[in-house]
Amino acid sequence: MSDTARLVGYLAPSAEQEGFVLPVFRTDGANGLCIQQIGHDGIIIGFEQIFPEALCDAPSGTSVMVATGEPSLWGFTDRSGAAIFEQRQGLERRLRKELSEERDPFLQLQIARFCGAEAELAGAWSAAFSRLERHSPKSALAWRDMVVLPAAIRSAVAQVASDHGLGDDERDWDEAIETLTRNDRLHLVLAPDLYRLFKDVPSAREQLEDQTKLVRRAFDLRTDRLLIRQLISPYRQEALSSAAGRSRFSLLSLGRMAENVTSNLFPRIVNDRTFLGRKPPGRQSPPDVVMVVQNHEIAHVTQLPCDLGSLDFGKPDELFIMFEMGIDHLRYVELACTLATQYRGRGMRVTAIIPHLPDHLFEPAEHSADIPTQLSEAFSAIWFLSDRSADVRQTLPYGPGRSPLAASRHLEFLLGHRSEWKEEIARPYGVDVIVAGSAAGARRISVLLEHAFLRLLHAEFALEDAYELVVATGVAPERHKQEIEAFAEHLFPQASLMLAPVMRVSGGHGEVVLAAKVPSMRAVSDRHFEEVCARQLIRANWEILESLDDGPGFVMVEGEERYEVECRLSSRSYDANRDNGDTRGWGGDNIIVVGEPVRQRAFLRHVLNGRTMIHYSRIPALRSIIRRRYDYALTALRRGQIDIEQDVIPACLNWLAVQQQVHALLPGKARISLTTHEAAAEYRIGTDFLSLDLPMLVSPRSTRRQSIPGQPIGGQADAPRSLEPRAVRAPKTVTVTARIVLLRSGWEITDLVSA
Missing domain, CATH: 3.40.50 (Rossmann fold)
Structure with missing residues (x-):
């Protein structure tokens, strides 16, 4: 590639008119485009070919040539959109005159850094941080702690280290220096040789304190003595x-x-x-x-x-x-x-x-x-x-x-x-x-x-x-x-x-x-796992009353709320959508604690079916999870993470099957189903609700009985005993449209309309 090149255009990093741009060149005797390769001293050391997609043409009448060994060329577009190309010193003098003008704080930050204007740089840091903090406080802190402070501190430490004979071009400064902020105070964690420098050489410590005051002041961090400690590196x-x-x-x-x-x-x-x-x-x-x-x-x-x-x-x-x-x-x-x-x-x-x-x-x-x-x-x-x-x-x-x-x-x-x-403690x-x-x-x-x-x-x-x-x-x-x-x-x-x-x-x-x-690894049963969970719940200030009769678990209370807690090492035995005649878990009083990770969809399906399943490591957050469980479900619905037909409607039918308003339609227990398998449910999802219109068949659940062997029937011990099931109610079916909403508090029936 030739040692000389002619300016033909530039690349603008954003749609904003004002800002720095990247000059693009064409070398002598070549059709391709290239950009400058610039050394540490600002001198052009070569050219690198590029293949830009959106090139802005250089201003008409512009004829600028550059060559290796010469100072590099820099570009900037002013507020009118006019592009200016000069060597760094010339562009710096031009922009320094405009530092007092009001503009976007992030562009002001770039200009202040380019010009080396320390006082204006501190103001630009502060203004940019304030702008970002208004929109997203977490993003503002991340920008400060992960972008600005590490770069500024590493630059200052490298300069002081070089002045005291520890400059090393091969050193990875990212690994040698870490920064963190706590309680509005800046902490430095340094590689052993740097730590010894600032611990043992007072002049180096004072120089570092002075060079970091500007950035600390810009972010309202304390400007008194820095806290420095040693970093033990795993890579050496x-x-x-x-x-x-x-x-x-x-x-x-x-x-x-x-x-x-x-x-x-x-x-x-x-x-x-x-x-x-x-x-x-x-x-x-x-x-x-x-x-x-x-x-x-x-x-x-x-x-x-x-x-x-x-x-x-x-x-x-x-x-x-x-x-x-x-x-x-x-x-x-x-x-x-x-x-x-x-x-x-x-x-x-x-x-x-x-x-x-x-x-x-x-x-x-x-x-x-x-x-x-x-x-x-x-x-x-x-x-x-x-x-x-x-x-x-x-x-x-x-x-x-x-x-x-x-x-x-x-x-x-x-x-x-x-x-x-x-080592003095013998291994038992x-x-x-x-x-x-x-x-x-x-x-x-x-x-x-x-x-x-x-x-x-x-x-x-x-x-x-x-x-x-x-x-x-x-x-x-x-x-x-x-x-x-x-x-x-x-x-x-x-x-x-x-x-x-x-x-x-x-x-x-x-x-x-x-x-x-x-001392060892040990095999445990569900009962032992129950003890582990109970200890964690007690540590989280839950009150445990008694064990469950039908398996590992217990009853616990908080105020007027009563919860049945089942504890199982494996979650594989739990089917979120049980048969809708199984009424366990409804009323928000059933919690399942398992020893295996709980997948998002499994958690949400259980919530929709009236149960809360968690991994035992989530026990300290159980109160918050119970309080917000339907919030999680509504958020997942808005994001399309659970399916209406496969996950929501079966859960809703399970819930309807135990509601008094549905049982009042027929005497005795009722069985709930859609009118047909193809029946379309109308639904609407809002910010904090889901509404469903379900066409349903409500039919009686047949109550069957059989005689017990060895028990007299009608007082005659020798009478023949029938073991055949016998229906006690004639079948009757009601067709209704149920209007149900899922809110942050759970399921609710808003209307039952008979066909």
Whole structure:
């Protein structure tokens, strides 16, 4: 490509007339279009070809030539739409004169940054934040905490570090510096060498304080002394080795879920992506990916089937094998156990990593596989990484939400803190079982602890018998020692407690990580699961009266409200649309707590049928879920997430079958059905209601009886006994049109019109 080019037009990023534009050129002797490549000093270092779809022509009479080695050309369109093209210094002088004019705050922000006008930049930040906050407060905070503050602070830290001899062109500043805001105060989390610089060199600290006052003042953050602490990076061998007390480890991941967790933890140094995210030709399912991590980087990627024993793990002190657990993943379990047995025979410590909390550790009796026993015999330790979303804003009634990022986060934590378990405490059991979970969000430490416990809770782990507990917080844990100790004493009464800082924190949020050593995995019954649920309901201030007679569950009350609570490990036995003669669950007094994730449609179908089904981790939010259950249904209807004919109308018929207004049409019990299978129901969906007009047949439900063997009939013991059913009422049918509405409070009949 030629070293010289002629200006032929420009690209405008938006439909607004005023703003910066991108100059487009045509090099000598070429038909294609290109843009400038600009070095750090603002000099053109080359041209790059582009293929624009909407090119604005350069102003008539414009003849501008540029060449490599010359200052770059910049473009701007004024309020009249006229395009101006000048070198940076000339355009900067022109725009600086107009900084006092009123215009869009975001454009003003661009101009102030371009001109390096610090005073105007602070005002533009503040004006842009105020504009965004009026429309969306959450978006304004996200823009401040995730866009502006990180960029401004990283620039300031890099400048100060360079002035003090720590400038490094190869450094990833995104990884070295994190920012977060709490209580109108800016916190910095820095890589170890940067942390030591600002801790030990007062002049560097003062320089950083001064250079960040402008941006802090713009967003009304405190401008006194910055809060700075050290970041422990999981991506540096020396950091992990120092934190963990071991020089080397290798990690083998088997399967798609393990691949996702590993890739999230080591996102920048994957050497081979041959199989990542790709499917072999002719196969619909993703490949069984195998990844090997050595020296804190992904050294090898292949896929099953392969000889795992022939893979090169280097010379680690410890081997980790990560795989999914469950009856559907027996292949991974068997391969992992075989490899673990092989390496443990050589004297190596081998740890299994399960990157999720299985719904069931122990499979039903019809399955012969005893996976927990297999793992306990093959491995030195087993780590369970909770994949329940750590975000405390996860308030949906169904779920819990799954997050591979959360599992990666917990693996990162355990790898970094694995030597902090107290070695002087002898292990009372043959295999260490460690469960890790976390919660993150702008909440008090006591709230985060409760949420983190729910991310950890699993009926088949004896958490109440845990003998070691690590609690890590996003701020110095010593500041909250009393709250943490009270929490641990209540829920982990037998555990020795250790406090630790988290390795990384999410920008702008607090965080708590819990890791508990439990004595074993245990098979539990529905009755034991009932006890687990009852404890959580009591902790949530529900009053339990008595157990149910017909299965695992109990009656609980709150004020004048009475609820029957059924507790089942499996939700598969519950059909949301029961036969409409089954009246259980109506009246809002039936709650089903299950040990498996609740899907959105299943939750909504149960709500429409008068029952509330939740996962046990949602127990603390039960009051809110009950109060808003029909809101969720109405929202789903507006969005088309549930079907009127398949989900709503059968539920409505079930409800109608137990209403007194319908029973009054006929003596005795009534059976409700549409007039024909093809009968069209008229409906209308509004913001907070659903109205239905249903053409129905109301017919009597025949009452049948039979004699009991051995019981005299009519006082004659030797009389013949009839076992044939006998109808007691002549059939009669009524045709009506029912007008029903679904409101935020539930179903209501507005009218019954006889045909």
